[in-house]
Amino acid sequence: MNVTLDIETIxxxxxxxxxxxxxxxxxxxxxxxxxxxEKACADLGMTDASEIKxxxxxxALELWVERFRDEKLEEAAQEQWRKTSFDGGSGQIAVIGIALDDxxxxxFYSEDWAHDEAKVLRSAFDAIKDVYTxxxxxxxxxxxxxxxxFDLRFIFQRAVVLGIKPPSIIPFHARPWDDYVFDTMTRWAGFKGSVGLDRLCGALxxxxxxxxxxGSKVWDMVAAGRIAEVAEYCANDVRMARAAYKRLTFAEAA
Incomplete structure (x- = not known):
């Protein structure tokens, strides 16, 4: 059985x-x-060429920090906070997408996304348990x-934080070359390489x-009450990853 997986985090x-x-x-x-x-000096209103030189x-950066700390602090805080969507210790899962074979x-998601992460995680785990013999x-x-x-690591971290025991068959600690996982990014770009799913699919x-x-729009869509659209976006990523897997394993010809 193949399980194609994708998550959307916030x-x-x-x-x-x-x-x-x-x-x-x-x-x-x-x-x-x-x-x-040059930009720091411009922001500080410096116009004298000799002074800038x-x-x-x-x-210049020290003066910029002194001048703009209070003004820019909230913008910087929001930017850092958004990056917690990549940290399983503080961010959370909004949607889990799973496809079994073809x-x-x-x-799996909830309209009450702020409070139902544990419910979403349990539902996904149950779906995997139900089909495995x-x-x-x-x-x-x-x-x-x-x-x-990312996906397996983040799910593992959230399961630990929430105290939800996952099915033992999920290979959370697998390396990209292990038999129980197929990572389309590393199979295409190598262990030190990187390629976006959209770019890979474009090449194929x-x-x-x-x-x-x-991915950069996921949080704003969730916050705007559009989580169902995020779920469909997640489902499409699952389809794309599965199609890429089939091409990378020569299961389907070009």
Missing amino acids: PSTNPAVLEAIRADLRENFKAPSTLTK YTSKDK AEPVT PSSDRRPVFIGHYVTE GIPGKTDGVD
Whole structure:
């Protein structure tokens, strides 16, 4: 049995997490890593060419931080908070998409996404348990794009945080080359390489992602009450990953 898997994650819904980020920034606010000396000087209103020339980059960034700390702090806090969607210790799962062999993907989510993550996780685990026969000679293969380093890892972390015991057949700690997983990203780009699912599918002639939607828009869509659309986006990613798997294993010709 093949299990193709994808998840959609969102930032932490715990207000204390955002407040902790704000508190840290009040003490350790830094200029963006992409801020150049010239841009910092321009933001500070420097116009004298001689003054700009003899102001070091470190000094310009120091002045920029002093000037803009209060003004930019909330923007920086929100940016850091959004990145908790990549951290299984603080972010959370909004949608889990699963396809068994060639069946249509099934998505697990709740309109009450802020409080029902545990319910979503249990439902997905139950679906996997229901189709697996322990007496089978062959364990399922879990397929996905970056599935070993992100999806499975994130699910494992959330299961630990929420105290939900997962099915033992899920290969949470598998390496990308192990028999019970097939990671379409590493199989295409190598263990140190990287390629987006949409780009990979484009190279293989597979229809791409849902128009107008990508991972960066997931949180805003969920917050706007559009989680059902996010679920369909997740289901389409499952279809794409499965199609890529079939091409990468020569199960289907071009």
